[in-house]
Amino acid sequence: MKKRILSLLLVALFVSALLFASGDAEKAKAASASKPLSVMIWDSNQEPGIRKIIDDFTAKTGITAEIQVVDWNNYWTLLSAGAQGGSLPDVFWMHSNESQRYMSNDLLLDVTDRIAKSAIIDPENYPEDIWSLYTYNKKYYAVPKDVDTIALWYNRALFDQAGVAYPTDDWTWEDLYAAAKKITRADGSVYGFANVNSNNQAGWYNLIYGNNGYVLSEDKKKSGMDLPATIEAMQWMEKMINENLMPPQAVMTESSEDVLLQSGKIAMTMQGSWMLPAFRDNEYTLKNCDIAMLPKNSKTGRRPSIYNGLGWAIAKNSPRTDDAWKLVEYFGSEEGQLKQAQLGITMSAYKNTSEQWKNSVPQFNLQAYLNMQDDMVIRPFSRNTVKWENAVLDVMLKVWNKEMTMEAGCKEAARQMNAILAEE
Amino acid sequence: MKKRSLRSATATQTFLWGWALILPTIVGLTVLNIIPLITTISQSFHKTGDFGRGNIFIGLKNYQKLFSDQAVLQSIINTLKYTIVQVPFSVFIALVLAVMLNREIKGRGAYRTIFFLPMVVAPAAIAMVWRWLYNTEFGLINNLFNLKISWISDPAIAVYSIAIIGIWSDIGYNMILFLAGLQEVPRDYYEAADLDGASIFQSFRHITVPMISPILFFVIVTRMIAAMQVFDTIFMVMEQRSNPAMYKTQSLVYLFYQSSFVERDFGYGSTIVVVLLVLIMAITAIQIIAQKKWVHYN
Numbered sequence: 001m002k003k004r005i006l007s008l009l010l011v012a013l014f015v016s017a018l019l020f021a022s023g024d025a026e027k028a029k030a031a032s033a034s035k036p037l038s039v040m041i042w043d044s045n046q047e048p049g050i051r052k053i054i055d056d057f058t059a060k061t062g063i064t065a066e067i068q069v070v071d072w073n074n075y076w077t078l079l080s081a082g083a084q085g086g087s088l089p090d091v092f093w094m095h096s097n098e099s100q101r102y103m104s105n106d107l108l109l110d111v112t113d114r115i116a117k118s119a120i121i122d123p124e125n126y127p128e129d130i131w132s133l134y135t136y137n138k139k140y141y142a143v144p145k146d147v148d149t150i151a152l153w154y155n156r157a158l159f160d161q162a163g164v165a166y167p168t169d170d171w172t173w174e175d176l177y178a179a180a181k182k183i184t185r186a187d188g189s190v191y192g193f194a195n196v197n198s199n200n201q202a203g204w205y206n207l208i209y210g211n212n213g214y215v216l217s218e219d220k221k222k223s224g225m226d227l228p229a230t231i232e233a234m235q236w237m238e239k240m241i242n243e244n245l246m247p248p249q250a251v252m253t254e255s256s257e258d259v260l261l262q263s264g265k266i267a268m269t270m271q272g273s274w275m276l277p278a279f280r281d282n283e284y285t286l287k288n289c290d291i292a293m294l295p296k297n298s299k300t301g302r303r304p305s306i307y308n309g310l311g312w313a314i315a316k317n318s319p320r321t322d323d324a325w326k327l328v329e330y331f332g333s334e335e336g337q338l339k340q341a342q343l344g345i346t347m348s349a350y351k352n353t354s355e356q357w358k359n360s361v362p363q364f365n366l367q368a369y370l371n372m373q374d375d376m377v378i379r380p381f382s383r384n385t386v387k388w389e390n391a392v393l394d395v396m397l398k399v400w401n402k403e404m405t406m407e408a409g410c411k412e413a414a415r416q417m418n419a420i421l422a423e424e
Numbered sequence: 425m426k427k428r429s430l431r432s433a434t435a436t437q438t439f440l441w442g443w444a445l446i447l448p449t450i451v452g453l454t455v456l457n458i459i460p461l462i463t464t465i466s467q468s469f470h471k472t473g474d475f476g477r478g479n480i481f482i483g484l485k486n487y488q489k490l491f492s493d494q495a496v497l498q499s500i501i502n503t504l505k506y507t508i509v510q511v512p513f514s515v516f517i518a519l520v521l522a523v524m525l526n527r528e529i530k531g532r533g534a535y536r537t538i539f540f541l542p543m544v545v546a547p548a549a550i551a552m553v554w555r556w557l558y559n560t561e562f563g564l565i566n567n568l569f570n571l572k573i574s575w576i577s578d579p580a581i582a583v584y585s586i587a588i589i590g591i592w593s594d595i596g597y598n599m600i601l602f603l604a605g606l607q608e609v610p611r612d613y614y615e616a617a618d619l620d621g622a623s624i625f626q627s628f629r630h631i632t633v634p635m636i637s638p639i640l641f642f643v644i645v646t647r648m649i650a651a652m653q654v655f656d657t658i659f660m661v662m663e664q665r666s667n668p669a670m671y672k673t674q675s676l677v678y679l680f681y682q683s684s685f686v687e688r689d690f691g692y693g694s695t696i697v698v699v700l701l702v703l704i705m706a707i708t709a710i711q712i713i714a715q716k717k718w719v720h721y722n
Contacts, residue, residue, distance in 0.1 A: 073664060077685045084476045105474050198666040247561075250577030253666040254559050265561065387687050393665045401668040 036064040037324055038089040042075040045277040049345035056339070057330045063323050065091070076386075083107050088315035090324040094142045096133040096308055096381040097389065103136035104383070109314040112139045114325050120333040126349045129378045130309035142311025143332035144349035146340065148273045149305040149372035150202045150294060152176075157288045158183055158190055158267040167268070167292035169371070173207070173236050176268065176295045180245040183267045192245045194266040195237065196252040197400040198393050201306050201379050202272040207233040209304045209377045210297040215392075216380035221421055225392065226414035231407050233297075238399065238406035249400045261285060270294065273369045274346050280361050291368040305372040308379040309349050388420040467694035474688065486695040495671070495679060496696065500703070502583055503675045507651040509587040510594070515643055517591070518598030523632060525599070526606045536603070540596035547593075551660035554589050558661070574669075576662055582669035589657050594650075598643050605639035606632070637719040645711055652704050653677050676700045 041050065047069050054065050068089065070078050076098060082088040083102070094102065102108050115121050123131060126144040134142035154167055162183040167176070180192025195203040208215060213230030216223065224230055240246050247260065257269045262282050271279075279285040296303045312328045314321060330336045337350035344360030347353075347369065354373075358366040382388070392413040399409035468486055470479040490496055525535055542550065557564050558575035566573060575585040609632065617627040633640065655677040662670055664686075674682075676696060684693025 073686075080475060080685070080688065101474055105477065107475070196666050198663075248574075249666070249668050250574035251560050253577055253663045253668070254555075254574075255561055256663075263562070390665060390687065397666060397668060400666075 036066040037091060037320065037327060039065050039067045039327070040075070040079070040089040040092040041067060041069055042072045042093065043274065044069045044071075045281075046274075046345045049277070049340065049343040052343060053331065053336055053339050054327070057327060057336075060330075061326055063326060065327055086317055088317065090318040090320060091312060091314055091327055093145065094134060094311040094313040096379055097385040099134055099142070099311065100136070100381070100383040100385075102313070103134070103141045107316055108141040109316045109318070109321055109324075110139045110141060111143065111314065111325065111328070114329075115140055115143070118329055121329055125334070125351045126332075127309065129307075129376070130311070130349055133309065133378070133381070134311040134313070142313040143328050145310040145312050145331065146274070146346040147309045147349050147373075148307055148347060149369045149376065150206055150270055150272055150307075151305075151368045151372055152268055152292045152294050153261060153271050153279070153285075153289055154268045154292060155261065155264060155266070155289050158264065162267075166290070167295075169293045169368075171292070171295040172298040173210075173295045174298060177236070177239065177245070180240065180268065181243070184245050188247075190264070191247045191260075191266045193240055193268045194246050194252060194257045194260055195240075195270060196257055197249070197396040199257060199270070200389070200393070201308060202270050204234065204237055204396075205306045205379070206270065206294055206304060207236060207297075209306060210294075210300065210302045212300050212302070214380070216382060216417075216421075220382040220424075223388075223414040223417035223421065225417060226411045231410045234406050234410055241400060241402065249397070252400075261289065264288070276344055276346070276361065276364070276366070279364070280344060286363055289364075291365045293368045293371050302375060303372070304375040304377045306379050307376045382421065383424045384420065388417045391416040391420060464694045464697055467691055468698050470691045472690040476690070479691070482691075486692050489692065490695050490699065495674075496676075496699070498671060499674050499676050499679045500699075502673055503652055503654065503700075505583050506587050506590070506654055506675065507648060509584060510590040510651045510654075511644065511647050513587075514591040514594040514598055515640070515647060518595045518643075519602050519640070521595065522599045522602035522606060523628065526603060536599075539599055542593045543596045547656050548660060550589065550593060551657055554657075555661045558585060577667055577669050579669040579672040582662070582667075582673045586654070586657050586661065586673060589661070590651065590654065594647060598647065601639055601643055602636060605636035609635040634720050638721055641711075641715050641719045645708060648707060648711070649704055652700065652707070655681060676703075 039050075039054070041047065047067060051067060054067065058064050079088065079092065079098075083105070088107065094108070115123065121143060123140075127147060130144040130147060131140065134140060134144070152167055156166065159166055159179075164179050164182050167179070176193065183190060183192040185191075205215060208224075208230050211229045211233035213227045213233055214224035215230075246252070247266065252260070255263075255265075257266070258271065258275060258278055260266045261269050261271075262279075262285050264284065279289060294303055294305065312331050314324045314328055318324050331340075332350075334350055334353075337348035337353050338356055340346060341348045341353045341357035342360060344357065347357050354370050358370055360366075395404075395409050395413040395416065398404040399406050404412070467479070469481060469483060471482045471485075472479050521539060525532055525539075529535075555576070556562070560566060560572070560574045560577065563575070565571065565575065573581070576582050613631050613635070614627055617631060622630070654675045658673060658675060658678050659681065662673065664670070664682075667673075677700065680693045680696040680700070683689045683696060
């Protein structure tokens, strides 16, 4: 009996050893040829389009790739766990909030030489600001994917019902306020405007820079949240909050701005150009909504758009950096970038491709987004952006929830931000 | 002489087999629990660098920061509030249901299945459904009863709304354990009590509860530990950074997640978890001492 058990165990051991060994051998073989490259992104709206571009790439080169979509919050958790454990995806999106940390820790593949040798990537063809997000010690660590601008989305039906004229390109923030006031209904069924506290880039950052304030100083050492110009700009938002022209914070946290627009709950909201697929694929917004430029600041006459651009990065320890580079090169090429624009995925970073994007959805006035490119300010970032951004958002939450005045909130945000910046 | 060596040979065999059989568990425990436990405790004395590189020893500084951190104190209160509501309700309702479903009634199997279903469904799916049930504007609860309550964004009630999800999810599991315990209670006890004129409540109080007290104790201890670690429902039902009720709802584990994985301060995150560990150990120790008063092992 005992012998039988022992021999059984031995057999099991041998079999498993054989299985594992052959498995390893197969793995090694597959890695060089048929195993798809792993690609990780966070925006499910863009996934179908990106998949099409990858299909074209596979048809050309025979290299396959698989997309994994992980939502924004979990994306960075997963990526940093992968970085720590040495198992990053081959190709993935980078964002200015995080790029400094990844580049300085040597986790991304340095693509400077490859760009220099490439016949189809020329840094001249992309905005310099976007390169700066992915440059560390004068080396490039990603290829620009897209640019974005911010514009004002409005619901024509709600404007008509209130008898208010649609937003024009000459609007100031006071005009927006007046329109919102007319459209907002006392019973809380419709609100004129919505900007949730956590929407900074597409939301209130634009107000601050329009009033010649800033969030982060040029040398990235000091917060500008307590500047008089910043506070003055933000007090416009305080007016919107306190006069209940926006839905209560509780409503905006449970249903995001895009959901509120899609359900006819709000008449206006500021949204980034990357939201286009979501509004295009929603029947209600496609029928009832349109886009205008952001309002101007009546004092300074400025109308900046806080912009950002993602980058396609490659893991430094990827076993197939050459194949991964071919994919990234294709994403960044004129052809890949044109496709991205034509498919209406996002505006592309490549010069002169935005006309194609504009025509991708004729129902919307996408020209408004293109016009916003005249005054662009790069989204503020430093080495530890996430940390101070979250601290500022948490303070703003109290202002939005009417627990704090805007002036006190801005000053408190600046205090916390400066403390974090001092540690960087 | 021969006999002795035979016995020792058997003893050695038993010894080896014993170890061989528990080896998988020991390896699993060591790799998945014990090593991480030691790493976590050691991390709590460090200022951790990016991606786990370049940790600097800073002694008790993380603990100093922790004891002056308002958010930590608040989240301990939140966690206790959740536990105090979630555990008693999920245990009591489950016990009553188990007693009712232990009798011969029609469709007993169907009822048992229905109550157990939440256990089978993926937590993420549960969270998504509850999120919409609770929605202030478009949620089913508010629309059905014509209410205007911000279930998960009002600081005064959000933690209880989260606890309701926890109660609902746990009832089935607790009920199955109680049902198993109830099989052990001899029917004659109830018959005798019945003859003596005891009411249903009296026999529940004086027969059922003492007879299944070991199971009851087990369920309370394990549920308490689980409740102290609540995280997933909060994380999935409430929006980060914009929910005004978050400060008054976030649990210790949620705070740990924020520190470790959002702000990437693993040192401080580990400190928070060590505090949670001590807290859970203390509560469990008290329960184990107190059980002598009310748990009857036959």
